[in-house]
Amino acid sequence: MTDPVTIISARTLVFRVPLAKPVSTSFGTMFNRPAVFVRLEDEIGTVGWGEIWCNWPACGADHRARLLTTDLAPRILGRPLPAPPEVWRQLTAATEILVLQTGEVGPYAQVIAGFDMAYWDLTARRAGVPLGKAMAAGATGKVRAYASGIHILDAEQMVAQARIDGYRDFKVKVGFDFDRDLDLLRGLHAKLRPGETLYADANQGFPLDKARVFLQATDNLGLGWMEEPLRVDCPDTVWQELRGSTSTPIAGGENLIGEQAFEAAIKAGSLSVIQPDAAKWGGPSGCLAVARSARAAGRRYCPHFLGAGIGLVASAHILAAAGGDGLLEIDVNPNPLRDAIVPRWPVVREGLVELPAGAGLGVEPDLDQLAPFQTLSLSAEG
Template sequence: MQDEIKIVSADALVFRLPLEKPVSTSFGTMLDRPAVFVRLEDDRGTVGWGEIWCNWPACGAEHRARLLVSDIAPRILWRSLPSPKDLWRELTAATEILVLQTGEVGPYAQVIAGFDMAYWDLTARRAGSSLAKAMSDMAAHQVRAYASGIHILDAERMVAEARSVGYRDFKVKVGFDFDRDLDLLRRLHADLRPGETLHADANQGFSAEQGRAFLRATDNLGLGWMEEPVRVDSDDVLWADLAGLTSTPLAGGENLIGEPAFQSAIASGSLSVIQPDAAKWGGPSGCFAVAQAARAAGRRYCPHFLGAGIGLVASAHILAAAGGDGMLEVDINPNLLRDAIVPRWPIVRQGWVDLPEGKGLGVEPDLQQLASFQTMRLVAEERS
C-alpha cells in the first residue's frame, strides 16, 4: 500500500529566456523561450519537479502558472492523495465542466500534465526509485535520441553540428516553401552517412494536395517518418489516403488531447508513430498508457518534446519505461532552460543517452543559473 502523501505547497516558477535567433515553424515564431516549472513539496520535505507546456501563445506561461496555483493546487493541498495515475484521472474528471465553461481544454490539460509529472517525481523519490523504474520494473537504462528543432534553411550546418556531438538521427522542419524545402531535403538525404536517419516535420503546414505531393516526392528518400503533413483534425479518410500514398511512416500526436483521441489515432492505423507530449497532455500517467497501447497495436511511441530540461528528462523516463524502438526528441537549438539542470544531461553517445542516475527524475533545475530569467513565482500553500 502506498504511504499517505500530503502536498503542503505547490509552486509555479515562470522563466523567459531571450533568443538571439527566433525559433520558427510553419505556423508561428517563438521570440523568446518560456518555461513553467512545477515544484511540489510534501509534509516530509520531499520535492518533486514538473514542467507545463507553454510555448504558444506568447503570453501563455503566466496564464498556466496562475491556473496551477489558483485552480489545481487547492484541490490537492493538505489532503491524502492517491497514486499519480488515479490523481491524474481525478483532476481530469474534476475539471471537465470548467473546460467546457472556459473553452480552455489545452491550458487545463497542460497544467494537469505538469502537475502529474511533478507528482510522479515526488512519489518516485519517496519510494527510492527512478521515475522509469517506478513506472515499469522492465524499464531500460538508456534511450535512443534524435536531434530536432532543425529549420530546413539551417539544416546542413545543424545536422553537421548534431552529428559531431553524437546524434545519428535528425529531424528537419519543412512546410515553408514547397519546392525549396523539397530540394534541400533531397540534399540532406544524399549527405547521410551509414546508420543515420532523416525525418521531416511539416507542423500541419501543408494543404491536402500539398501533403500528397510532398509524400509522393519524398517516397524514395527513406525518411524515418513524415510528421504532421496536414492538420491534425483532418478526417480519417484523408489520413488513410496519405498513408496509402507512401512507404514513409506518418507521425503525429503532439496536438491530440484526451484518451479517446489517441485511441482513435492508434486504431485507425494511419499513424505509424505516436507522439504525445507529456508536458502538453497526460503527463507520465496519460502518456505511458498511450505508449503501451501504441506498442500493443504495433506502432512506435516517440514522445514529442519542445521545452525545458525537466520535461525532456521526464520524456526520457517514460520512453525507457515503455520500451520498444522509440526515440527521444531533443531540440538542439541553444536553450539554457533545457541545459540548466543538475547534474548535466543529456550526453549523447552514438545516438544514445543514459537516463540520469538517482531517484525520481534524477535531476533538478539549477535555479541559481536561471535566476536572472525568472519572471514570476507563485506559491500555493494555504490549507484548503
C-alpha cells in the first residue's frame, strides 16, 4: 500500500444461529453460534470485511461489537492511516493502559484483530490483489485443510462424511471419558486410509498425569498432533515434561495473547505446532509475524479458527502467505454463518482448498442470507 487510507465508517453486525442441540463445554452450555462482522469503508468507497472472535460468553458478541464502534473506531476514523501492521501496533499500544484499567485483555485483542482483518481486506482490494499476495508476494494459491469440530462420540460418522467431502486430515475432540476416548481413537486410526492423518484436541482437558498417560497410550497411532492437552497457563516446566514423554507433536496457541507470549512459547520449544487465531488475537498482521517466527524456529504454523466464513477465508490467506506445510482448520459442523459468503467457499479436493481469486479476501458476506440471524447493527462515522 502506497497511498494513505482514510476510513470514513466502521460498522459491526452481530449474528446468532440457534443450535438444534445445546453443546456442553468445560466452560458452560452453548445455545447458539454467534458471529461479529466488521465492515470498514474508505474515502473512495472501498469496503473491507473482518471478523471478531465471540464464541463465549453469550453476551460477548454484543459487547465486542459496541467496543469497536464506541472505543476503537474514534481512534482511526477520518485520518490518514499507514499500512495495516503499523495501525495494528498503534492500536495495541494505544489501548495498553486501558486494558490494564479494565482487565479486558481478550475483548480488546479481539476487536483490534477484527479491525486489522477488515483493514487488510480493504487495502488489498484497493491494490487489486488477493489478501495473501498483499501480505507476501510468494503466497500460494492452495492450502491443505483438515476437518475439525468432530466430537469423539460422533467421529466415525463425521470422519466418513468428511472423507467423502474431500478431506484427508481429521481432528477429533477428546478428554471426556479417558478409557472410552482411547478406544474410539484407536478404532478411528484403524480405519484410516493411505495418505490420511488423525489429530486430537483435548481443549486443555487433562492434568499432567492423565495427559502423559493418554499421549503414551496413543504414541503408536502416529497422531499428527495432540492439541492443548494441558491448561495453557501451566508452567513451562510442566509443558516440557509432557513434551519429553511422547513422540506425538504437541500443538497450541489459540489461547495465547500477545507477541511476547507467542515468542516465549516458540522459544520454549514444547509446542511443535503454533496455532494463533486471527479473529482472537493479532489479525493478519500479528499472526503472519508469529507464523514467520514459528517457521524460522522450525515449528509448524497451523492457524486455529472456529467461527464464521470471513475469518475462515482470512485464515486461509494468512496460511498461504506464511508458506510451509501448515493446515487450515475447517469446522465441518453445520454453520450458516460460515456458509453465507459469496462466492461460496471452500471446496475441498484431495485434502486441498484453492483460495478465492478475487481482490482482498475474494469473498463477501451474503447479507440477504444472513438477515434472519442478524440481532444487532452499530455504526460509527468519521
